[in-house]
Amino acid sequence: xxxxxxxxxxxxxxxxxxxxxxxxxxxxxxxxxxxxxxxxxxxxxxxxxxxxxxxxxxxxxxxxxxxxxxxxxxxxxxxxxxxxxxxxxxxxxxxxxxxxxxxxxxxxxxxxxxxxxxxxxxxxxxxxxxxxxxxxxxxxxxxxxxxxxxxxxxxxxxxxxxxxxxxxxxxxxxxxxxxxxxxxxxxxxxxxxxxxxxxxxxxxxxxxxxxxxxxxxxxxxxxxxxxxxxxxxxxxxxxxxxxxxxxxxxx
Numbered sequence: 001x002x003x004x005x006x007x008x009x010x011x012x013x014x015x016x017x018x019x020x021x022x023x024x025x026x027x028x029x030x031x032x033x034x035x036x037x038x039x040x041x042x043x044x045x046x047x048x049x050x051x052x053x054x055x056x057x058x059x060x061x062x063x064x065x066x067x068x069x070x071x072x073x074x075x076x077x078x079x080x081x082x083x084x085x086x087x088x089x090x091x092x093x094x095x096x097x098x099x100x101x102x103x104x105x106x107x108x109x110x111x112x113x114x115x116x117x118x119x120x121x122x123x124x125x126x127x128x129x130x131x132x133x134x135x136x137x138x139x140x141x142x143x144x145x146x147x148x149x150x151x152x153x154x155x156x157x158x159x160x161x162x163x164x165x166x167x168x169x170x171x172x173x174x175x176x177x178x179x180x181x182x183x184x185x186x187x188x189x190x191x192x193x194x195x196x197x198x199x200x201x202x203x204x205x206x207x208x209x210x211x212x213x214x215x216x217x218x219x220x221x222x223x224x225x226x227x228x229x230x231x232x233x234x235x236x237x238x239x240x241x242x243x244x245x246x247x248x249x250x251x
Contacts, residue, residue, distance in 0.1 A: 023222040023250065030058035031250075034068070038228075038245030048074045050245075054085075062091040083109025099123040103139075115143035119172075131186070132179030139172040171195040176212075188214035188228075208233035210243065224251050 026032070033055045040048035049072070056066025065088045072081040087105030094100075101121045108114045119139030126133045144167055176190030192209035199205045212230040219225060230243040 027222060027250065030060075030064070032056055032058065032064075032066075034247060034249035036245065036247035036249075038243065040072075040243050041232075041241045048072055061094070064089050081109055083107050096128045097125055099125075115141055117141045130180055133177075135174075135176050135178065135190075137172075137174040141170045141172055142167055143170070144168075166198075168199075169197040171197070184218040186216040188212075188216065190214070204235065208235060218251075222250055224249060 034053070036050070036052040036054075038050050040050055050070065051072075052068060052070035054066055054068030056064050058064040065086075067084070067086040070083050070085065074081075085105060085107040087103060090102040090104075092100040092102060099122070103119045103121065104117070105119075106114070106116045117139050119137060121135065121137040123135040124133045125131055172192070172194050174190055174192045176188055178186055178188040181187050190212050192212065194207040194209055196203055196205050196207070210230040210232045212228050214226060214228040216224060216226045226245075226247045226249070228243075228245045230245070232238075232241045232243070234240045
């Protein structure tokens with residue numbers, strides 16, 4: 001926790017000391033950026049470090065397009081992944097009390113992995129003077145899965161050209177609560193279950209996902225830092241795993 005505080009202080013000092021002119025110009029032209037890094041699984045025998053950089057443009061207050069790159073480095077080389085993603089946001093309704101947004105994203109990456117994901121997000125703010133409320137997001141993720149391997153299968157030899165790859169559909173649900181702690185700082189609590197419509201061997205049809213506690217701080221009029229600590233909900237045969245994510249973005 002002390003390390004995290006030092007990181008936030010350094011970020012805040014650097015941004016405060018910097019000139020805001022180029023950020024103001026970028027915001028005026030509708031440009032935005034997002035950088036994110038984190039550890040997906042804090043276990044000695046299995047961990048996964050992720051990094052993502054995204055940039056985009058708002059063409060008006062209701063429509064944007066963005067693209068970026070990401071890399072996931074795992075202790076096991078099989079779990080490492082590099083990819084390119086592109087997406088768009090469409091704002092259907094926006095007010096002080098309620099916000100409804102549609103998102104469409106597609107990604108291509110190493111090992112011929114790809115996914116296509118449409119989704120919606122709704123935010124209800126029950127108090128305009130001291131912001132607090134609930135949010136819900138629903139994403140349908142269509143991805144390609146390799147069914148040639150069974151769980152913990154280390155003996156089967158797979159010929160890449162004959163691998164059995166099929167498209168599977170997963171529903172990702174995120175429900176949460178947010179509130180303002182003090183001026184320019186917000187707390188968020190969420191749960192994130194997954195539902196696989198056609199689970200392949202080794203996958204659970206229902207995955208309880210994780211519980212996440214997040215903190216957002218607005219450094220200035222242009223930049224914010226989001227920190228999220230997550231605990232995966234263990235199911236049968238699983239161990240509890242922890243995750244940490246830190247992101248810096250314009251808004």
